[in-house]
Amino acid sequence: DAGITQSPRHKVTETGTPVTLRCHQTENHRYMYWYRQDPGHGLRLIHYSYGVKDTDKGEVSDGYSVSRSKTEDFLLTLESATSSQTSVYFCAISRVAGVSRYEQYFGPGTRLTVT
Amino acid sequence: AQSVTQPDIHITVSEGASLELRCNYSYGATPYLFWYVQSPGQGLQLLLKYFSGDTLVQGIKGFEAEFKRSQSSFNLRKPSVHWSDAAEYFCAVGVIYNQGGKLIFGQGTELSVKP
Numbered sequence: 694d695a696g697i698t699q700s701p702r703h704k705v706t707e708t709g710t711p712v713t714l715r716c717h718q719t720e721n722h723r724y725m726y727w728y729r730q731d732p733g734h735g736l737r738l739i740h741y742s743y744g745v746k747d748t749d750k751g752e753v754s755d756g757y758s759v760s761r762s763k764t765e766d767f768l769l770t771l772e773s774a775t776s777s778q779t780s781v782y783f784c785a786i787s788r789v790a791g792v793s794r795y796e797q798y799f800g801p802g803t804r805l806t807v808t
Numbered sequence: 809a810q811s812v813t814q815p816d817i818h819i820t821v822s823e824g825a826s827l828e829l830r831c832n833y834s835y836g837a838t839p840y841l842f843w844y845v846q847s848p849g850q851g852l853q854l855l856l857k858y859f860s861g862d863t864l865v866q867g868i869k870g871f872e873a874e875f876k877r878s879q880s881s882f883n884l885r886k887p888s889v890h891w892s893d894a895a896e897y898f899c900a901v902g903v904i905y906n907q908g909g910k911l912i913f914g915q916g917t918e919l920s921v922k923p
Contacts, residue, residue, distance in 0.1 A: 724908055726910070733915055734915065735812075735898055735900075735913030735914055735915050735916055736852075736898070736900075736911070736913045737913075738905075738910045738911070741905075741908060741910065743907045743908050747907070749906050749907055751910065783851060783852065787908075787909070792840055792859050792902075794902075794908050794909045795840045795842075795902025795909040795911065796840075796842070796854070796857055796902075797854075797911055798854065799844075799851040799852040799853075800851055801850065801851045802850075802851050
């Protein structure tokens, strides 16, 4: 258990509204990630963070922004939600040293439905 | 291009039978390989990992995987399946990505276990 919580766990929102998902970790890990999971696609990286205020885009970052003002919190914002962003969102962490940065541990997920 | 392929979308095995889930990867550098399991409505749990050394790695829940560089494969095996093993299984490769590393996931294999 990597001490990761995500909130909310479920959310239904309307097209065009902003949505913020929160990932919280208790073990002071440097790297944090946001993935989305869609049938037939596995998980795909949206954004990641390598430290406070240090973030970078993943492969499916359009329509998403992130912020990390504290080590323990990594926020994912959908600036104007669209139906194509209906998905399950997972937060993950990894330790910083060497190859361990590839070993990621996942939170329980947030199921987001955009109507 | 970096990719992971899991050729079997769905597999059904009888309880007590052996299991092998296939995974092939495409990555030009040294691969760091992982298997994750996801039960319905849950997050992903790390089953096992390969970084280097012995090509047969042991994981949790009685699973093992064998890395074969010549075949670009990392197949997951279990000698005797239990009903509780029914879940979705994801293979992933860790790749260098900007300031850190990211995981590239296969599409997943859903395992059903029949009595």
